[in-house]
Amino acid sequence: xxxGVENGWGKVADAFRxxxxxxxxxxxxxxxxxxxxxxxxxWGGVAGREVDGPAGREPxxxxxxxxxxRVASTTKGFTAxxxxxxVRRGELDLDAPVVDYWPEFGANGKDQIPVRWLLSHQxxxxxxxxxxxxxxxxxxxxVIRALEAQPPLWEPGTEHVYHGVTYGYLVGELVRRISGxxxxxxxxxxxxxxLGLSTWIGLPEEHEGRLAxxxxxxxxxxxxxxxxxxxxxxxxxxTVTAWMNAGWGPDSVAMRAGSLGGALDNxxxxxxxxxxxxxxxxxxxxxxxxxxxxxxxxxxxxxxxxDVDGVRxxxxxxxxxxxxxxxGKTRMHGLPPELNIPADRSFYMSHxxxxxxxxxxxxxxxxxxxxGSGGSIGFADPDAGVGFGxxxxxxxxxxxxxxxxxxxxxxxxxxx
Numbered sequence: 229x230x231x232g233v234e235n236g237w238g239k240v241a242d243a244f245r246x247x248x249x250x251x252x253x254x255x256x257x258x259x260x261x262x263x264x265x266x267x268x269x270x271w272g273g274v275a276g277r278e279v280d281g282p283a284g285r286e287p288x289x290x291x292x293x294x295x296x297x298r299v300a301s302t303t304k305g306f307t308a309x310x311x312x313x314x315v316r317r318g319e320l321d322l323d324a325p326v327v328d329y330w331p332e333f334g335a336n337g338k339d340q341i342p343v344r345w346l347l348s349h350q351x352x353x354x355x356x357x358x359x360x361x362x363x364x365x366x367x368x369x370x371v372i373r374a375l376e377a378q379p380p381l382w383e384p385g386t387e388h389v390y391h392g393v394t395y396g397y398l399v400g401e402l403v404r405r406i407s408g409x410x411x412x413x414x415x416x417x418x419x420x421x422x423l424g425l426s427t428w429i430g431l432p433e434e435h436e437g438r439l440a441x442x443x444x445x446x447x448x449x450x451x452x453x454x455x456x457x458x459x460x461x462x463x464x465x466x467t468v469t470a471w472m473n474a475g476w477g478p479d480s481v482a483m484r485a486g487s488l489g490g491a492l493d494n495x496x497x498x499x500x501x502x503x504x505x506x507x508x509x510x511x512x513x514x515x516x517x518x519x520x521x522x523x524x525x526x527x528x529x530x531x532x533x534x535d536v537d538g539v540r541x542x543x544x545x546x547x548x549x550x551x552x553x554x555x556g557k558t559r560m561h562g563l564p565p566e567l568n569i570p571a572d573r574s575f576y577m578s579h580x581x582x583x584x585x586x587x588x589x590x591x592x593x594x595x596x597x598x599x600g601s602g603g604s605i606g607f608a609d610p611d612a613g614v615g616f617g618x619x620x621x622x623x624x625x626x627x628x629x630x631x632x633x634x635x636x637x638x639x640x641x642x643x644x
Contacts (some may be wrong), residue, residue: 308580358489
């Protein structure tokens with residue numbers, strides 16, 4: 229299918245074009261599958277701005293049909309799909325203790341943690357005390373040894389908080405113990421190859437030339453952040469302010485989680501950040517360093533709810549278990565006792581997938597998927613038989629960034 233849409237899907241193309249005017253895009257792509265076949269395949273804009281470098285001035289490079297881009301935590305959906313493929317095969321039990329598959333994990337009070345708490349960010353392991361280096365993080369095993377020794381931050385199963393980087397190691401090690409393959413290799417062999425995806429966790433060097441260059445959207449103030457949180461969550465200003473003060477301070481769990489015991493301490497400085505290096509892209513960070521195009525995201529998620537050219541990744545009963553919301557049963561870690569943040573206004577997480585909620589409406593109540601820092605998202609909707617993918621190289625960290633939701637709204641309108 230060429231860059232375009234089938235009859236009846238023009239509203240998505242209209243929304244895609246409108247995003248370049250308001251709120252603004254640099255380069256982006258969007259794809260939609262319905263009942264296993266593509267109905268929308270769009271790309272446009274610039275894959276890299278004009279820059280000065282060692283080789284001289286690089287001109288603006290248009291976003292091409294085969295352009296790929298980093299999708300950050302959208303990667304967590306890849307990892308969840310891999311895990312639930314093992315569930316479907318009867319090789320992984322969500323209720324079994326992790327130590328049944330990974331005996332060394334049980335140290336320091338972790339022997340009773342079931343698999344489901346790893347997938348639902350309730351295991352109490354969002355941080356690693358470290359110290360770890362970037363090279364050790366890329367090597368995998370040093371992080372696994374650190375997680376084996378790490379005591380939980382809370383009594384597992386009683387609270388939840390986003391395991392921003394450790395999620396990929398925790399679930400990835402389970403997949404490795406069961407399948408004998410790293411998460412990146414399992415995904416390549418069992419998901420990407422059968423579906424013909426341009427999606428990787430650990431990018432082969434021969435695809436480096438296809439990468440879009442990431443640019444950051446304009447900075448915004450704390451006041452703008454607060455207003456965006458109020459708009460996206462529907463919570464009142466006092467609640468949002470208290471939540472931000474408790475959860476996102478410089479010494480908060482959220483900040484420490486992104487550091488991975490010091491291994492990723494320079495991620496905030498784009499001039500020296502590890503994520504701009506070939507070493508980062510070549511390694512496997514199954515929570516954070518996936519690279520894809522929109523077409524592959526949509527095709528992959530479509531294959532979780534329908535047959536795509538004869539490939540079906542998950543069956544309906546596996547999907548039903550996978551997307552049962554878990555964080556509605558526990559409190560968010562780090563909040564004062566008097567502050568209650570409903571899960572469906574903050575972190576509406578099932579077994580590795582976000583569920584539809586006001587901050588992330590996707591297509592409708594049945595939708596499940598995962599967003600990524602900067603704006604990308606992939607999701608499926610079993611009721612509508614939809615697989616959806618959106619990627620961008622203009623990273624906007626505002627909580628009320630409307631680009632993906634504009635496109636999802638257009639998909640909903642086309643479905644009637």
